[in-house]
Amino acid sequence: MTITQQLQQQVSAAAGLDAWRELPIRQQPNWPDKQAAAAIAEQIATRPPLVFAGEVDRLRERLGQAAAGNAFVLQGGDCAETFAGATADKIRARVSTILQMALVLTYGASMPVVKMGRMAGQFAKPRSKDTETRDGVTLPAYRGDIVNGFAFTEESRTPDPQRLLDGYHVAVSTLNLIRSFTTGGFADMREVHSWNQGFAKNPANARYDLMAREIDRALKFMTATGADFEALKEVEFYVGHEGLLLEYERAMTRIDSRTKLPYDTSAHFIWIGERTRDLDEAHMDFFSRVKNPIGVKLGPGTDTETMLRIIDKLDPEREPGRLTFITRMGAQKIGDVLPGLLESIKAEGSTPLWITDPMHGNGFTTERGYKTRNFDDIVTEVKDFFAAHKAAGTHPGGIHVELTGDDVAECLGGSDRVDEAALETRYESQCDPRLNHKQSLELSFLVAELLQQFPSAEVPVGQDNW
Template sequence: MSVEPDPDVVAGLDLWQQMAVPQQPQWPDADELAGVRTRLASLPPLVFAGEADALRAMLGAAGRGEAFVLQGGDCAETFAEATADNIRNKIKVILQMAVVLTYGASMPVVKIGRMAGQYAKPRSSDSETRDGVTLPAFRGDIINGYEFEESVRRPNPQRLLDAYHTSASTLNLIRAFTTGGFASLLRVHEWNKGFTANPAYARYEEIAAEIDRAIRFMAACGADVEALRTVDFYSSHEGLLLDYERPLTRIDSRTGLPYDCSAHFLWIGERTRQVDGAHMDYFARVHNPLGVKLGPTVTGDEALRVLDRLNPTGEPGRVTFITRMGAGKVRDLLPAVVEKVAADGRPVTWICDPMHGNTITANGYKTRRFSDVMDEVAGFFEVHRALGTIPGGLHVELTGDDVTEVLGGTEEIDEAGLALRYETTVDPRLNHQQGLEMAFQVAELLRAH
């Protein structure tokens, strides 16, 4: 039996339009934008409320130390890269990392892709100037193109529809890969055995051998390992472009509650987490599980005000704090925030974004050092260990391809090597090998925690 939506609840979903909305493009044609929004509102949802509810329960478990979250994918997806091979490779590396983390944590790993919607990016400036020519900044494929040409950089509302259709085809392929045998535990483990066969990764062979023994033990006991052929895989992106998120909001017929059906999990970024701001107002009204980025300037009191806004009743799994402090600051700044939130008592899931606080420039390339990334992860674990709280997961920018965008790792990518395959349009990503190396190092941290 369907539940009729409360008219006041529906009306509240549009109150953000009366506020200043940061990080939005200047659309050149309001009528065209209105037509696109109407079309988006008529299209089927990309995900379902029941799936978002299942993820919220899993995130609640991670907050209690009963699961671990792995959220990974591109810094900014592009329409051109939404190919079967690229989607498969990203899923493959996330699955490979998840097997290692599952063993290290001895608990389920919640797999969330920064996929099927991560098309919008915040910018530090609305414009970009080259050789005396000023054009709108590139804000992601959902808004404009990357090439520095006036016609390409002009915000185009039709791209919102392109984003919807590209997300739909990406989700369709994700579901096929994760339910059709591609995600079988045996298959994923064989991939990882290939990784540790490389002498460069000999230090991880012990954990890989233990996983191998565990799988053979299960088989010897008569367990049907091939029954583990499917996985739950959730989609996520930064909920930045409200002209896309609001039209894809649907009222759940079971409960009458609104859900943002563009993804299972949405997060609010460091630049848009003003407690009285438009993004916070909109997301407070939808019932998806939500993430909030917390950078080095955040205080414990600010974090509590976010909880007051998004989760006043303390529902487990509703709010995930994604900390991004930087390797040199995490041990000094994170404890006070975690301590304040823990004393409040409302449940929070803490996960670490070790990428965004460690950005540097080398040879003209925006990059990160793998050692800094791992140092922030280690600091994150140390802080939670000292306070008796739960390190609930990782939020990582990665790709399944062999790009050269992050310095270091066992492969020792150096500054000269950045030029070989630097392919990102926005932020540098861990490559396939670096992602797996991270998983093995985090598995060691999990076993020690």
């Protein structure tokens, strides 16, 4: 390709990145000073990328393997990250929880697990209403720390564009710490396994002790055969978030010098929520133009025609790993809705990656006003997700959960039997309820059991430690 052709390709790639500005758009802040917001976006556009095109391309390959049934995806993290929560201890706790879950899932699936955090960018949240009223006072709804504050005051709730830049800097420090943890020996699978052994030996989790002991024997066998554990001290770890604030996502989009194509460098993986996935609106247009792997949330009202139109919009070339469907249908509805969608996909010949989000369809509010979820409902939705794929002969590609590494009480149930009284003493989330550390591990053991019902993948010889 000549230099002129390369320049033409680069101009063509960038030309449509602002087409979304002329389209209907939802869930955006009402900035009091729009010029100040635009100036902040211009500053962000000059800052270094958070992730690189080569990393994004590698993740797309990994997700393509998962879509083909040769890998499994674990995505987890806070419902909405907070700036105050971006401490070393809290980031380490979330990363360690995901690593612990991933080790169990790797054993259960007998295949690599793609590890991805809802981290380093999950600062914005869609809201059902633009305002919130308390005691006769109405203020803007809390849209996440990247937009406004949680405190119910006019000053706090007024959207502040400076928070966009603050969000970028918090994401930088978070991602820097994640990279240190996952490449500096913290992810050594022998150490990770020792954490899980303590969990499994708890009498409340006795049913998982056998699997923990089987993993222990497998590691001892690897040691006896001279396995290179130095190579297993590092893991690939990716980050993703909902691509909600398009001014921020546009500012973080770069034209790669190698491919001459646009990448949203705010994260490796971006997903579009149910509230913003209208086919003719801004979010779908913008993310159809970047090279990142894209996820789309599918709720219980999804029909076949809509699903197929999403595929045509976001993945017209049917590229492996490009498109992920994240189902969030609820324990009572997934068994009725998902099977039909899977059969339609088979008839169409497309192979998107399917991931279950068993959290968002199962929320309710207690009489005392706490938003919560029942662990049994979460497990039921996961089981029905796997059952639908088994019946259809398709691949259950992963799970997407809101979790924390802390000992909070936000979701009811689990082996520790979190009850409503506990919510009043250990509820910390500013948005949606999360699984705590123990509930997250319990879910991973349950999913590992489900994965053992599916044929093991043929993992390539010399497979890297994902």
